[in-house]
Each structure stands twice: as C-alpha cells, then as structure tokens.
Amino acid sequence: MDTSTLYYTVRTGDTLSKIAARIHVTLAQLLEWNPEITDPNIIRLGQRIRVSPPEGVPIPDQEFEPFPGADFFQSATVSPIIEVMGYRLIDEGCSVYPGEPDAQWSDADRASYAKWQRKLGFSGADADGIPGKNTWDKLHVPVVFE
Structure with a gap:
C-alpha cells in the first residue's frame, strides 16, 4: 500500500457521501482528492477512491481494522x-x-x-x-x- 495515499474500493450500496461519513471527511474533500470524479452521484462498483485521514491522524499500516477484543x-x-x-x-x-x-x-x-x-x-x-x-x-x- 502506498504510504502517502490510502484507497477505498467501492462496494455494493456505496455512495461518495457514505464513504466520506465512514472515514470522517467531507464529500468536498473526497472530490478534491479524486478530480477524475466529475459527477459525485456516479461511482462504479470496484472503483478505487483516494481517501486520506483527517489532518494529524497517522496513516495506518494496515487496510483492515484489527480485532478490538x-x-x-x-x-x-x-x-x-x-x-x-x-x-x-x-x-x-x-x-x-x-x-x-x-x-x-x-x-x-x-x-x-x-x-x-x-x-x-x-x-x-x-x-x-x-x-x-x-x-x-x-x-x-x-x-x-x-
């Protein structure tokens, strides 16, 4: 995984708004990080979306949440x-x-x-x-x- 950029793969039922809410960023931020998306209402299954953590939060070394116990x-x-x-x-x-x-x-x-x-x-x-x-x-x- 690139250490400077994280990606999310679009799954069934995803919208850009849902993805933004899941990672605690705004829709505008997702659009800024993904200039190839010209219509925020159109994403496709399997599409990779650039995501970045909020400022000051380190980028994790893993793609999935570890088991919290x-x-x-x-x-x-x-x-x-x-x-x-x-x-x-x-x-x-x-x-x-x-x-x-x-x-x-x-x-x-x-x-x-x-x-x-x-x-x-x-x-x-x-x-x-x-x-x-x-x-x-x-x-x-x-x-x-x-």
Whole structure:
C-alpha cells in the first residue's frame, strides 16, 4: 500500500457521501482528492477512491481494522468501527438492520453478526453474535479514521 495515499474500493450500496461519513471527511474533500470524479452521484462498483485521514491522524499500516477484543462489543460502546462493521455485514448479506447501521452497539449488530458467524459455518454458542478474532478477521472491516 502506498504510504502517502490510502484507497477505498467501492462496494455494493456505496455512495461518495457514505464513504466520506465512514472515514470522517467531507464529500468536498473526497472530490478534491479524486478530480477524475466529475459527477459525485456516479461511482462504479470496484472503483478505487483516494481517501486520506483527517489532518494529524497517522496513516495506518494496515487496510483492515484489527480485532478490538470481545469486551469492546457492549451496549455502552459507541464507535465508528461498529458502524463500518455494520456496512460490511450488509455487504456480506448478513443484515437484520431495520435501516442503516450506526455507531452504537445494538441487538441488530449482534443479530447481524450472528448471521455472519452462521454464514461462516459456526453454530450454537459459536454463533452468538459477539465477534471473535477469527470471524472478525474474515469480515475485513476497513480501517476507520477516528
């Protein structure tokens, strides 16, 4: 990965506005970093979009969020990592969200994650909806700039 520029690959359901919100930048910033995009309403599946972290935030060495630990997934937890995880679960066809995911860990997150665990072949207590390192690493949650 280029150490000065990060890229995001457009997935099903993405819009530039959603991508900007996920990484905590403005739509105008994304357009500035991607002058080849002439219409912000038109992006294509698989397109690489240049993204950069907010000023002062170091560029991570990895493409995916590291597993934050099982204790992270509590009802009091509010983090953009949870929201981005939700979008990945949607991308994987494992959503039970009534609408868009948000940053608060919820029953919908747990139920969606349990669906992901079952998709990977887990059952019973191993598909309880609480992320573990193995299933988390397979979900490929993009790095979140906090």
